[in-house]
Amino acid sequence: MATSLPRGFRSHVANIGMKDSTDDFTLVVADTKCAAAGVFTQSRFAGPSVVVSRAHLSDGTARALVVISKNANVANGPQGLADAHEVVEGIAAAIGCKPNDVLIASTGVIGRPYPMDRIRAGLATIPKSIVGTDAEAIARGIMTTDTIHKIAQATVTGSTARIVGVAKGVGMIEPNMATLITMMFTDAKIEPAELDSIFRRVMDLTFNCVSIDTDTSTSDTAVILASGAAGNVDGAAFEAALHDVALSLTKQVARDGEGAETLIEVTVDMARDGEQAKRVAKSIVNSPLVKTAVHGADPNWGRVAMAVGKCNDTDIDQSKVVIRFGEQEVYPRQVDAAGLERLSAYMRGDDVVIHVSLNNGNASATVWGCDLTDGYVRINADYTT
Amino acid sequence: MATSLPRGFRSHVANIGMKDSTDDFTLVVADTKCAAAGVFTQSRFAGPSVVVSRAHLSDGTARALVVISKNANVANGPQGLADAHEVVEGIAAAIGCKPNDVLIASTGVIGRPYPMDRIRAGLATIPKSIVGTDAEAIARGIMTTDTIHKIAQATVTGSTARIVGVAKGVGMIEPNMATLITMMFTDAKIEPAELDSIFRRVMDLTFNCVSIDTDTSTSDTAVILASGAAGNVDGAAFEAALHDVALSLTKQVARDGEGAETLIEVTVDMARDGEQAKRVAKSIVNSPLVKTAVHGADPNWGRVAMAVGKCNDTDIDQSKVVIRFGEQEVYPRQVDAAGLERLSAYMRGDDVVIHVSLNNGNASATVWGCDLTDGYVRINADYTT
Numbered sequence: 189m190a191t192s193l194p195r196g197f198r199s200h201v202a203n204i205g206m207k208d209s210t211d212d213f214t215l216v217v218a219d220t221k222c223a224a225a226g227v228f229t230q231s232r233f234a235g236p237s238v239v240v241s242r243a244h245l246s247d248g249t250a251r252a253l254v255v256i257s258k259n260a261n262v263a264n265g266p267q268g269l270a271d272a273h274e275v276v277e278g279i280a281a282a283i284g285c286k287p288n289d290v291l292i293a294s295t296g297v298i299g300r301p302y303p304m305d306r307i308r309a310g311l312a313t314i315p316k317s318i319v320g321t322d323a324e325a326i327a328r329g330i331m332t333t334d335t336i337h338k339i340a341q342a343t344v345t346g347s348t349a350r351i352v353g354v355a356k357g358v359g360m361i362e363p364n365m366a367t368l369i370t371m372m373f374t375d376a377k378i379e380p381a382e383l384d385s386i387f388r389r390v391m392d393l394t395f396n397c398v399s400i401d402t403d404t405s406t407s408d409t410a411v412i413l414a415s416g417a418a419g420n421v422d423g424a425a426f427e428a429a430l431h432d433v434a435l436s437l438t439k440q441v442a443r444d445g446e447g448a449e450t451l452i453e454v455t456v457d458m459a460r461d462g463e464q465a466k467r468v469a470k471s472i473v474n475s476p477l478v479k480t481a482v483h484g485a486d487p488n489w490g491r492v493a494m495a496v497g498k499c500n501d502t503d504i505d506q507s508k509v510v511i512r513f514g515e516q517e518v519y520p521r522q523v524d525a526a527g528l529e530r531l532s533a534y535m536r537g538d539d540v541v542i543h544v545s546l547n548n549g550n551a552s553a554t555v556w557g558c559d560l561t562d563g564y565v566r567i568n569a570d571y572t573t
Numbered sequence: 574m575a576t577s578l579p580r581g582f583r584s585h586v587a588n589i590g591m592k593d594s595t596d597d598f599t600l601v602v603a604d605t606k607c608a609a610a611g612v613f614t615q616s617r618f619a620g621p622s623v624v625v626s627r628a629h630l631s632d633g634t635a636r637a638l639v640v641i642s643k644n645a646n647v648a649n650g651p652q653g654l655a656d657a658h659e660v661v662e663g664i665a666a667a668i669g670c671k672p673n674d675v676l677i678a679s680t681g682v683i684g685r686p687y688p689m690d691r692i693r694a695g696l697a698t699i700p701k702s703i704v705g706t707d708a709e710a711i712a713r714g715i716m717t718t719d720t721i722h723k724i725a726q727a728t729v730t731g732s733t734a735r736i737v738g739v740a741k742g743v744g745m746i747e748p749n750m751a752t753l754i755t756m757m758f759t760d761a762k763i764e765p766a767e768l769d770s771i772f773r774r775v776m777d778l779t780f781n782c783v784s785i786d787t788d789t790s791t792s793d794t795a796v797i798l799a800s801g802a803a804g805n806v807d808g809a810a811f812e813a814a815l816h817d818v819a820l821s822l823t824k825q826v827a828r829d830g831e832g833a834e835t836l837i838e839v840t841v842d843m844a845r846d847g848e849q850a851k852r853v854a855k856s857i858v859n860s861p862l863v864k865t866a867v868h869g870a871d872p873n874w875g876r877v878a879m880a881v882g883k884c885n886d887t888d889i890d891q892s893k894v895v896i897r898f899g900e901q902e903v904y905p906r907q908v909d910a911a912g913l914e915r916l917s918a919y920m921r922g923d924d925v926v927i928h929v930s931l932n933n934g935n936a937s938a939t940v941w942g943c944d945l946t947d948g949y950v951r952i953n954a955d956y957t958t
Contacts, residue, residue, distance in 0.1 A: 229882075230883075230885040231879070231882035231883055231885060232881065232882045232883075232884065232885055232886065232887075232889040232890070232891060233878045233879060233881060233882030233891045233894075234882065234891075260875075262875065262878070263875055263878045263891065263904060263905075265892075265905055297873070297875060298873075298875025298876070298878055298879060299874060299875035299878065299903075299904070299908070359862065401861045401862065402787070402859070402860070402861065403860050403861065403862050403876075403879060403880065403883065404879070404882070404883035405879065406878070406879050406882050474787070475787070475788050476786045476787065476788065476861075476945075476949070476953070477744065477786065477788050477953055480949070480950055480952075480953035480954045481953065481954070483950065483954045484953070484954025484955045486953075486954060486955055488682070488683075489684060490645075490647065490648055490682065490683025490684040491683070491788075493618045493647070493648045493683055493684065493791070494616070494618060494683060494788060494789070494790065494791050495788065496617065496618060497614075497616035497617045497618030497619070497789070497791050498615075498616055498617075498788065498789035499617065500615040500616065500617055501617065502617075504617040505617070506617055506618045506648065507650075509618075518684075519648060519684070520648075520650060523684070560861075560950060561950060562947045562950050562951070564861070564865070564950075565865055565868065565945060565946060565947050565949075565950060566947070567865075568861070568862055568865035568866065568869070568871075569865045569866070569868045569869025569871060570869045570871055
């Protein structure tokens with residue numbers, strides 16, 4: 189039973205031959221101009237798609253969103269920007285709107301110009317009447333090396349409004365204010381300014397808390413479009429539903445990290461402030477030694493102590509820190525041989541939860557990541573060749 | 574032809590059964606109390622060995638240095654500190670000096686108490702007359718999972734003074750103010766205050782610029798002892814010779830990183846300041862996507878652009894950045910198919926040099942690291958089991 193788009197949106201998903209025969213051209217069109225918000229990579233090598241979409245979102249509205257996968261169109265100089273504008277203008281002409289109501293996202297290899305002949309041919313095949321409503325096709329159309337498509341939905345309590353989100357991304361993932369590519373669609377009616385502030389809060393607690401490999405992409409793009417077809421909703425209920433969708437997508441992204449076999453969730457609590465909690469949690473979830481220990485179910489919990497220790501805040505005191513895996517305390521309580529056995533068995537599960545209390549304040553943060561495997565090395569040692 | 578210690582030092586290297594039959598107990602004794610300096614990990618989980626050595630170095634002198642390998646004695650609570658004091662007191666009694674003239678370093682697994690019965694038996698076997706002068710034996714005695722021992726030496730220009738340094742460390746290596754364990758010995762005569770400032774400057778340009786895996790150890794210790802037996806030396810000549818020794822050891826550490834097959838050297842120049850240059854260079858050398866691309870000789874230079882871009886300083890401008898591999902410019906100059914072939918061939922070498930100019934100022938920095946391989950994952954997925 190395929191997930192459909194919320195009311196007010198239609199889609200066209202196709203293969204235009206970017207790399208192979210899988211879908212690589214994804215267009216979502218709203219029936220009318222709608223409220224829109226987005227957050228983007230902070231990279232200083234941000235691509236033209238990010239530059240164009242950021243500008244086109246400045247008025248808080250949009251009509252269409254196109255995603256080209258298998259080529260990021262990044263680091264291609266002035267030609268890259270000209271190509272992005274040409275794509276957006278082509279979409280605008282095909283669906284009958286202004287170019288600045290079209291958003292664009294791209295993902296794939298860096299430093300290769302768009303094959304514009306193939307893209308022009310693809311633009312020419314956009315049907316006059318766009319009728320697709322299958323959100324799963326959208327989730328698949330934006331994939332690159334993802335092994336599964338990522339999709340989530342929720343209904344806003346007290347209304348008939350739905351939120352449907354899709355995401356892609358398996359590597360070059362430690363988003364900073366955004367993620368590789370995620371798109372969310374809702375038929376809730378919500379003003380652009382409120383949509384923007386809700387979206388940023390939710391992204392900060394979800395996609396900005398995931399890291400596959402510490403590498404922030406040049407193409408990170410997260411957008412939401414609200415068609416309004418379901419009428420008004422309660423703001424708090426909408427935020428809660430959006431959080432559910434974004435959290436589900438975040439975990440799907442972490443679990444499908446390149447080569448990943450285990451989802452790692454790290455919570456740091458009783459920290460001085462949220463910034464400290466998140467920084468310590470990221471230090472743990474990004475440590476290659478923690479990630480490989482989880483991969484091998486090696487009960488080497490000392491590596492978590494190491495990862496806490498390298499956050500050298502003077503108010504982190506090893507005599508106050510408590511470290512747990514799941515429900516099992518491993519520090520400061522000494523772990524005996526039976527305890528190491530139990531810990532190793534726990535680490536063989538699909539999910540490993542690491543919990544650190546700094547006993548230093550009241551703030552907390554949770555982040556997500558994955559184990560580091562031979563598969564990660566193999567995938568990335570021969571990506572372009 | 575084995576490298577010998579400089580004049581004024583003797584050593585005793587033995588196996589005391591910490592884990593297997595390889596040497597794991599290394600003691601270096603100066604004929605008389607000598608000038609000494611050290612830098613240590615900034616980790617908040619620093620071990621008792623670091624705590625004790627830092628305190629014992631506060632007067633700028635030392636008589637002896639003991640290294641126990643295969644067990645880090647970290648995160649063992651008050652017992653760990655008591656055990657470290659017992660070792661130091663045992664050494665002091667054996668050689669006839671005060672405990673606070675003895676330095677100690679430990680390296681190995683975290684969170685396992687010292688096997689004190691075996692260590693006490695080892696202390697009892699220290700000979701009355703210590704006569705060893707083989708520095709290679711010292712370099713081997715401090716190894717854990719190192720595949721080769723690391724040693725370097727230099728002569729101070731204009732004198733007969735020598736500097737001999739040894740180091741160990743293959744993982745949990747992104748030193749912050751120190752490195753896993755490195756020890757340098759010289760017969761130059763040099764005052765403690767001058768020795769300390771020279772040592773810190775040299776460490777900042779060498780060991781503090783290496784990263785195997787972004788993980789800062791709890792046990793990092795770098796010390797130098799100067800016996801004075803060769804008389805006075807020129808300070809600048811001494812600093813130059815010390816830099817040669819430390820740089821050689823730094824590169825030996827990078828090349829022997831866990832699972833490493835390729836040494837990566839990254840220079841960032843024309844940066845706003847040294848901090849920015851080093852931060853961008855570290856971002857490149859630590860990127861798992863850059864490290865795996867080097868491993869696979871995948872000419873995916875766009876990952877270097879990504880790693881520069883994620884340092885989101887507003888004064889990094891992609892239109893001014895120049896990226897080179899060896900002598901080959903890959904950005905902004907477009908790389909054609911023949912250029913990608915040439916780049917891949919270059920990346921199959923033992924050393925890969927990445928050079929980035931920010932065109933943003935006059936500062937520069939060079940850092941060292943290694944590729945990320947299946948071997949790294951295998952080594953670390955089953956370290957303790």
